[in-house]
Amino acid sequence: MPDSSSIPGDWRWLDADGLQILIDLLRGRGFRVVGPRIADGAIVIGDIDSAAQLPTGWLDDQDGGSYRLRQDKAAGTFDHVVGPHSLKNFLFPARETLQHWTRDDRGWHDTTPAEPPRPLAVIGVRGCDLAALAIQDRVFLGGDHVDPAYKARRERLFLLAVNCRRAAATCFCHSMGCGPAAGPGFDLALTETDGRFAVETGSEAGAALLAELAARGSPVTPAEILDEAAIEQVRDIPRRLGREMHARRAEPGRPVPRSLDTDGIRDLLFSNLEHPRWQQVADRCLSCANCTLVCPTCFCSSVSDVADLSGDHASRERQWASCFTLEHSQMHGGNARPTVASRYRQWLTHKLAGWIDQFGSSGCTGCGRCITWCPVGIDLTAEVAAIREAPTP
């Protein structure tokens, strides 16, 4: 008889069928369930109704400016790492309507419909992306002004995280203290081992779901409890990867991940605002904004006011903005950052230096997306290293 009183901190075993039951339970509770799926040659985050849609047996080779998927019989369900999507795409969508306005003979009225967002469950969230979520929470929820749309979605979020056991060449979460182990902040976290999953419970909601799963009981999924020794063994899987990343080693056939020396990085960057390296990187940078679009923490946005042809209906549309575009710093009387060098400098110094003043943490999690998706392979870890090597006197 399985024990059905799961609590945060509990660990249980789950087989592949158990994962399907979890998905079904979440969907049954009204959640939209999304997770990693292959689309257009990349692993994106898309709708999942069957565990068979997860990219079992696929690996991603990532490096500066390159991303390739390949099949590998030995690969598990979650041995790929992060792709171009992140939680940001769902909690802070690329485009959304903030308000609807309607005009009658008395004037304009705010007629924004009061529909709460559908609850969202995300499968396969990595340590770096839980850290990115915490960073965006500080931006949208942690200040004097709270963004109501973000808050409504955030309150209806269920996170099924994954502990990484493989890193890409672009990963440097270990340098930023954000991975490869997942947490905190998840509802449930999976560690893949020997064809099954060890599930750690991280919240009351996660415990409730696991209890329901356990109540369904065998024979499909015993959801049996791990003993102390087994928990230690499972915990050591991401830890071992982390030790390798710190030691700048990798298992044979696997790439050595990047790293970033963050020691005194705020002062390093802010005292090198006129370093020649900014111009050198600008000579390669296309100012395409890809890095800001894929970055899970970038939060800039602009608002457009649009009206329909009758002129009696208007809306306020928020869309992602990027400090790489001229519009981002356009002002009456000129542009604050007219050069590519000034815009790249804004991005990098905001992310790694200004963010610390503004929010008390780095704005970078070490997920490596900006390196992979840069068409010319500009690598922020290399840019910082170059400035560190030869700072302005």
Added chain:
Amino acid sequence: MTLPAPLSYPPPESLDPGSPWHARPARIDRVRDESADVRTMVLVFEQARDRRDYRFLPGQFNMLLLPGIGEAAISIASDPEHCSAVAHTVRAVGSVTHALARLEVGDQLFVRGPFGRPWPLEELRERDLIIAAGGVGLASVQAAICHCMTHRGDYGRIAVLHGAKTPADLLCRSDYGRWRDHGIDLHLIVDHAAPGWQGPVGFVPQLLDRLEIVPSETSLICCGPEPMMEAVARRSIAAGIDPDQIFVSIERLMACASGLCGLCQLGPFFICKDGPVLSYDRIGPWLAVPHL
């Protein structure tokens, strides 16, 4: 989180007065044309609750919204002790400001705010004040001038320095008499003279040389184009005023005014919430870096 219970339907989030996107309806009550492209408009909130509860401090700004057209950050240019009617002085430079400057009595607009850090007038009590404004920058110091007139005895000597392109571009000309009656030493300057202009020709920083400044007792508040503010600050520092007694109001592109959109950044500052008013010892080093 806890798993959501059956879904309930709250009111639209944008109607929640606590939301930074909440906009208060208002109507234009009076307008005054200041120059060819600058208009001052006094607006009154439509709802009694807003007329009663709305408060601001000198140096703060509102986001003025015209649905379907757009929104612009505009300083609050009226007496902070009379918040039920709020004045804005708008210079038509682009699409939104043109539409704002065309509004007539009775027209509707929407107000988000107030936002930003004010001039630190409470901390400047007992001190001599220099208030320097270039062009429409006068809008941002008008509320401070109102405050100083109401509390004239709390401050030492007060000088207002105002510069504009031509004599016809000088703003608030009908207020000058009242300012002088309150013991304010007003100095005007224009880039280009016109027939009948008796005053000096040049730029605002030059007006500092006309004042007898006791540096240790003087604070300066300044709003205008960035090069003008930097020149005023440099000249004041040369005259012995402490950089931490120089306050400037910075302009950047803004979409949210509440620290959420990221557009207004300058170095580590969000101008909308850490500013727009910042002391020169804090912001000066960042202003000095080109294209930051």
